[in-house]
Amino acid sequence: MLAYLLKRLAIGLATLVVASIVVFAVLEILPGDPARLMLGMNATPDAVEALREQMGLNQPIVLRYLHWIGGLLTLDFGRSYTYSVPVIDLVSERLVVSLPLALLALILSTAIAIPVGIFSAERRGRAADAVTMGAAQLGVAIPNFWFALLLIYVFAVWLRLVPAGGFPGWSAGFWPAFKGLILPAVALALPQAAILARVTRSALLEVLNEDYIRTARAKGMPRKTVLWRHALRNAMIPVVTILGLQFAFLLAGTIIIENVFYLPGLGRLVFQAITQRDLIVVQSVVMLLVAAVIVVNLLVDISYAIVDPRLRIAR
Template identity: 45%
Template sequence: MTLPAIGRVLLRYVLSLAVASVLIFAVMRLIPGNPARIALGTSATDAAVAQLSSQLGTDRPLLTQYFSWIGGLLTGDFGMSLSSKTNVTALIIDRAQVSLILCGVAMILSLLIAVPLGILTARRTGHADSTVVSALTQLGIAVPSFLAAIIAIAVFSVGLGWLPASGWVPPNVDFPRFVSHLVLPVAALTLVQASILTRYVRGAVLEVMTADHLRTARAIGQSPREALYRHGLRGAALPVLTVTGLQLTSLIVGAVVIEQVFLLPGLGSMLLSGVSTRDIPVVQTIVMLLVLFTLTVNLVVDVAYRLLDPRLRKATSRA
């Protein structure tokens, strides 16, 4: 990519973040009710509400509040939680570890399952094993992650008693228990993600297998397997890369539900708790961080796509 192209991509990224921040801030202020009074309760005096409003800065002009919030985001100071009266930054760092581990392990396992299965089903289209895998992936897509979580708890926790149904143990405290608590939530997320990615990998590989350059490779003596692995997989990786980026953001959304089902102390459960208590500093910060994560993933995918696809590199250089 040329420097002007990189500049355009980064400018679009920054403008998207700016627009998102304004929308998040505005929506949170449209919710009726005084956050200070909600935090203190209906029995609080007007003086106490005014004092807390002054501490939180909610009595200042909206433009001042917005830039104060943005400045805090840039410096890592996310304010104070209305419900717990603790620093939001410390809370988010503690909760983010749970969500990142959960989503990271689920995505890695999904790719490790989806890539070989997708290639296998594409190469063996029409065979019994390919048909079975396609049917299983269709079933995995049809089953929501929360339903898969409930079934897993009923079978492996309640029925067999093999794994805990809820809770979280940090890996540095007791690693075997950490793994045992992680198995079921990761499995529930992986089931859906692996099924979706397997079908996309299969479709991408099938499309590449009919491409002209693969037919040429087979015409000069290469076996179908050799032609696919030497010349086809790079082309198939481009659409899969895009879908993986999109699925990574949807995985975060799915993790919100999974954290509630398994009572995991992650960002998802913290977000829902903040919504129920109208904890504005918590809610707007978590939503902004999720938007930042989503836009950053899209930025990385966009850049990687342009670097991997020579057609886009040529188009970008001409522009």
């Protein structure tokens, strides 16, 4: 078990180093001068030179990379050119919106998808299976921003149960903040639940065709016991994989939803930084999101060892 975890940790660290090189290199290969790109073509030479000095562009590329990595390790992401504040302050303000949104969407997606996948697998080939998988296929095909607009019209405009957009902040109380996140979370969760439900059904059907399942049934074990005690746990590995990928997507891929609902999250911060050519913010936030994805994948690998005992004794 320890060797397995150390190996996965080493792979994660190596991936993080390679990702940092790629993210840093993107800024270097941009055509033109990054400082002039940020200031615009009408900027004076003195202003461009001052920003180049602030960004350290006059230093060799290796020193700039090492300085940037050292800043990331000490949570010094640099200073935003647009907002004139440290990037870590911007990230902290936005993370308290994006992280609860991603967690809420993941909880909703899991709560919907796994029961639907089990329900469909139990009724393979029946009308209920066709209806649920047809709905899942529809959920995969329709983009989440369309779901978002539909949810706004029904629950915010028509029924007026929740606000159509904006976020009051956690200082306003749990319930007002929760009401501001529930529609975006549902809009994010429904397409992901459709994918997860199909994966759960496929994985469960594959396990139900195994010899040990047929043996358990032949011994007279109740169908529900076979399903929940033996089949479901062995079918969870692909489900856990998709869950890890979905959380990474929900955390890093909320740009559209946060702009539809006007939420001050990381996705909207990246969008604003791109439109305002604030490359320091873009570079730092993208690297932070890459690190979050790698950490989530590491947690998924650890969960493999918990779900599958064979990994704990593998050499």
